[in-house]
Amino acid sequence: MAVKHIYETVIGLEVHAQLLTKSKLFCGDAIAYGAAPNTHVSPITLAHPGTLPKMNKKAIEFAVKMGLACHCEIEKNNYFARKNYFYPDLPKGYQISQHTTPVCKGGYISIKVNGTERKIRLNRIHMEEDAGKSIHDADDASTCIDLNRAGTPLIEIVSEPDLRSADETYAYLTELRKLLRYLDVCDGNMEEGSLRCDVNISVRREGETRLGTKVEIKNLNSIRNAKRAVEVESKRLVDMIERGETIIQQTRSFDADRSVTIAIRDKEDADDYRYFADPDLTPFLLEDEFIDRIRQSIPALQEERIKKYTGQWQLSEYDSQVLTEEKEIADYFEAIVQHTSNYKAASNWMTGPVRSWLNENNKEIDAFPLSAQKVAELIQLVESGKLSFSSASSRLLPYLIQHPSAQPELAAIEQNLIQQSDASSLEPLIDEVLTKYAEKVQEYKKGKKGVLSLFVGEVMKRSKGKADPKVTNELLLEKLKA
Amino acid sequence: MVEKLAHLARLKFNEEEKQEIKSDLQRMISFVEKLNELNLDGVEPLLHLSDEVNVLREDEIKGSVSREEALKNAPLHDGEFIKVPKVIKK
Numbered sequence: 001m002a003v004k005h006i007y008e009t010v011i012g013l014e015v016h017a018q019l020l021t022k023s024k025l026f027c028g029d030a031i032a033y034g035a036a037p038n039t040h041v042s043p044i045t046l047a048h049p050g051t052l053p054k055m056n057k058k059a060i061e062f063a064v065k066m067g068l069a070c071h072c073e074i075e076k077n078n079y080f081a082r083k084n085y086f087y088p089d090l091p092k093g094y095q096i097s098q099h100t101t102p103v104c105k106g107g108y109i110s111i112k113v114n115g116t117e118r119k120i121r122l123n124r125i126h127m128e129e130d131a132g133k134s135i136h137d138a139d140d141a142s143t144c145i146d147l148n149r150a151g152t153p154l155i156e157i158v159s160e161p162d163l164r165s166a167d168e169t170y171a172y173l174t175e176l177r178k179l180l181r182y183l184d185v186c187d188g189n190m191e192e193g194s195l196r197c198d199v200n201i202s203v204r205r206e207g208e209t210r211l212g213t214k215v216e217i218k219n220l221n222s223i224r225n226a227k228r229a230v231e232v233e234s235k236r237l238v239d240m241i242e243r244g245e246t247i248i249q250q251t252r253s254f255d256a257d258r259s260v261t262i263a264i265r266d267k268e269d270a271d272d273y274r275y276f277a278d279p280d281l282t283p284f285l286l287e288d289e290f291i292d293r294i295r296q297s298i299p300a301l302q303e304e305r306i307k308k309y310t311g312q313w314q315l316s317e318y319d320s321q322v323l324t325e326e327k328e329i330a331d332y333f334e335a336i337v338q339h340t341s342n343y344k345a346a347s348n349w350m351t352g353p354v355r356s357w358l359n360e361n362n363k364e365i366d367a368f369p370l371s372a373q374k375v376a377e378l379i380q381l382v383e384s385g386k387l388s389f390s391s392a393s394s395r396l397l398p399y400l401i402q403h404p405s406a407q408p409e410l411a412a413i414e415q416n417l418i419q420q421s422d423a424s425s426l427e428p429l430i431d432e433v434l435t436k437y438a439e440k441v442q443e444y445k446k447g448k449k450g451v452l453s454l455f456v457g458e459v460m461k462r463s464k465g466k467a468d469p470k471v472t473n474e475l476l477l478e479k480l481k482a
Numbered sequence: 483m484v485e486k487l488a489h490l491a492r493l494k495f496n497e498e499e500k501q502e503i504k505s506d507l508q509r510m511i512s513f514v515e516k517l518n519e520l521n522l523d524g525v526e527p528l529l530h531l532s533d534e535v536n537v538l539r540e541d542e543i544k545g546s547v548s549r550e551e552a553l554k555n556a557p558l559h560d561g562e563f564i565k566v567p568k569v570i571k572k
Contacts, residue, residue, distance in 0.1 A: 021541045028544035037562045041552045042545045048555075058541035079529055086492055088566040135563070136570045143570070144563035147552075272490060277529035282537040 004242060006206040009234040010214075011169055011199060012123075012161035013226075015176060016154045017186040018130065018194035019062045025129045025153035026053030026096065026281075033192050037146035045151045047091035053280055055080075059153040060103070060284065062185040063127050064294050066155060067104030069183055069301065070122055074291055075103050079283040080127075083273045088145050089132035100275050102126035103286075109159075109179065110303075111171040120172050121160040130154050155185075161200065161211065166230040173197060173223040182301055182327040190222050197226050202247075203237040212237070213247040217254050217261055229254040233261050305330055313343040322351055328365045332372055339376030342383055349375055353393040357401065369404040370397075377408040385468050391417045419468040423475060426459065426467055430475055433458040444480055452476060483507070 023030060027044035044051045067074055078101060082094040102124035109120050132150035134143050157176065163169050177195060180186040188195050197220045202212035217233060220226040232254070240247055252261040300308075302324045309320035324330045329350065336346040354375070358365060378396065381387040386409070387396065396412050403411065412418055433455055434441055440451045452473075459472045484500050484507065495503065549562070558565040 023541050023543050028539070028542055029546045030543045036549070038549045038552050038564065040546055041549075042547060044545070046552060046555075054537060054539045056541050057538040060538070084490075088564075088569060134569055136568070138563075139560075139565065141568070142558065142565035143568050144560075145566055146563060272486075274490070279530065282532065282534045283530055284536050284538065 007203045007234075007238045007241070008206050008208075009164060009166075009201065009203050009230070010161045010211055011163035011165075011201050011230060013157075013159045013163065013169065013172065014198040014200070015157045015173070016130075016196045016198075017066075017157065017180055017188075019059050019153040019155060019185055020187060021056055021058045021062070021153055023056060024151035025056050025059050025127070026151055029148075029151065031152055032148060033194070035148055037144075038148065040148045041150070045091070045147055047093075053096065053278075055281060055284060056153060059127060060286075061294055062153075062183075063103050063125060063155050064286065064291060065183050065298060066157070066180065066185050067107065067125050068291070068295050069179055069298055070104070070107040070109055070125065070157075072104035072107030072122060072125060074286060075101065075105060076286045077283065078103050078286065080278045080281050081275045082278050083128075083275055085271070085273060087131065087134075088143060089134045089147070089150065091132070091147065091150060095129060095131065096278055096281070097128035097275075098126035099128065099273075109172060109175050111168060111175050113165075113167050113171050118162075118168070120162045120168075123158040123160050125155050125157050128154050128156060161202075166227045166234070169199070169230045170223055170227040173226055177223070178302065178325070182299060184327075193221070196221070197223075199226060199229060199233075201230060201233050201237070203234055203241065212241075213249055215247070215249070215261075216251045218251055218264065220254055225254060225256050228256070228259065229261060232259055236261065299327065302330075309343075313337070315343055315347050319347045319351060323347060326365070332365050332368070335372030336376050336379070339373050340379050340383075342379050345379045345383065346376070349379060349393075353397055357397075369401050371404075374400060374404075374408055381409060381412060385470065386418050387412055388419055388465075388469070391419075391465065417466070419466050423471070426463070426472060426475055429459050429462045429467070430455075430472070430479060432462065434476075434479060441480065452480075 018031075021031060024045065027042045029040045029042050029045055032040050042051075044053055064074055078098065080096050080098055081100050083097045083099055084094045086093055104122075104125035107122040107125070109122065111118055111120055130149050130152040132145055132147040134145060136143050138144050159172070163172055177188040177190075180195070181188045186194060190196070199217040199220060200214050201217065202214040204210070204212040215233060215237065217229050220229055233252070237247060248266060250266055251264045253264050254261050305324045306317070306320045309315045309323065310317055315323075323333050332354075333346060333350050336349070337343055340346060354365075354368065357363075358368065361367075378387075378392050378400075381396075382389050382392050392412075396408065396415065396417055399411055399415055400406055400408060437451075437455065437458070440454060444451050455476050456469060456472055459476070460467050460469065484495070484504050487507075488495055488500075553559040553561070553564065556564040
């Protein structure tokens with residue numbers, strides 16, 4: 001069907017991020033994804049009468065940290081409220097949430113799409129506890145409840161309806177996830193549900209200022225699926241309008257296999273959650289000193305690092321972008337350049353051999369067997385001409401990965417990888433080559449300079465790859481001058 | 483009103499009970515309505531009765547009970563999960 005008008009898609013996101021605390025928001029149960037069901041529960045989690053919740057200080061720190069990194073205004077007078085509703089995986093019959101009084105207000109996240117930077121405004125970031133898990137398909141007669149997750153600290157990051165396309169949605173989620181991981185407040189693992197995303201989407205005719213009726217798509221489990229869901233849903237909404245149908249406010253879910261969204265429930269009248277301040281929890285007041293301390297604990301974020309890499313360290317924009325994509329990679333790179341000032345070489349090692357090893361072994365940088373200092377030593381060996389880059393990366397590196405405690409230079413000697421760069425060992429080989437190719441030498445002398453590479457190649461062959469090409473080149477030139 | 487509250491609380495009442503609750507609620511509301519006589523401009527709502535603030539705990543793991551103990555009070559369980567009537571109908 002040909003679309004008659006031009007439409008604009010308006011998207012706002014609600015992202016739940018599980019905080020990387022050791023224990024729950026209001027009690028000391030461990031946060032343990034994948035643990036045996038109902039093994040991390042306390043009387044508080046189980047909502048037994050007479051129990052008293054107590055706030056986890058670390059969770060508050062994490063929420064404020066994210067807020068500061070997103071340029072939010074931090075609310076100093078805070079309290080938790082009860083959001084009342086019944087569901088079997090919510091033992092208390094209410095969720096403790098800051099829904100009505102978020103700890104962080106406003107702020108923004110910058111995204112870049114097709115080279116254009118945009119600030120996506122945030123409405124708020126608030127804290128709340130997670131519910132337990134309901135498993136509907138394990139048993140024919142019952143729903144099975146696992147309360148390990150109940151009480152896990154979450155922050156909900158709510159954007160303003162500022163996003164306009166699937167690509168922007170993708171960029172926003174990627175930035176948000178990167179930020180959470182840089183700050184070390186959430187592991188960003190969408191498969192395990194530590195980062196979950198709901199999309200609010202509506203479409204309107206271009207030029208229209210009022211928002212169209214919105215549809216909410218729940219629980220998108222990957223950034224890619226969030227992007228696809230926006231593509232699919234905006235098309236569905238536009239088609240409905242073109243056919244003259246009325247859009248109803250709904251909650252839908254995205255079926256990734258079939259690439260369609262399915263209605264879960266209509267949302268005609270607003271739910272009545274009867275929020276009120278939880279009398280079991282004291283208010284919490286944030287002092288300037290506390291906020292400043294958190295502000296100072298924020299590590300250099302990607303943008304700041306790129307500035308340093310391209311400026312002070314003279315790396316390309318592209319390399320800097322790649323190196324800072326993950327904080328752990330950037331940290332490792334920065335640890336290497338503590339020991340060498342050859343920034344370009346360090347960057348090449350990170351984006352080349354190190355990255356390949358991580359990809360091939362499906363590992364994160366923290367599992368890389370070599371210390372940053374050893375990588376710096378490899379760089380120095382190559383720089384000093386003792387080792388060619390290719391034997392360092394394809395032969396010495398794999399050896400060191402097997403023997404992480406070995407000393408790189410000694411290992412290179414032991415493995416017989418050190419380049420021959422002293423004239424005395426190279427000269428006999430050069431003489432041999434020049435004698436053998438006397439005709440070519442004549443050609444060279446007549447001006448056919450290209451044959452030089454043939455001589456270099458032959459010397460390399462005779463040295464079994466250990467001749468230093470640069471020194472060989474120089475020695476050859478000298479001999480040929482004679 | 484009574485029916486809405488009963489639904490939100492997942493409770494069922496017969497007509498007689500509803501009447502009783504209705505008059506109770508009316509008495510409660512008129513009792514609280516006395517507050518309307520006061521000028522409360524600029525008065526923040528009192529959310530907590532105690533003056534205590536910032537009762538926080540360190541991020542430490544403690545206080546969990548065994549699964550056996552945890553499931554003891556569940557009306558129905560299988561030794562692993564708490565079982566409840568099916569939430570989603572198929």
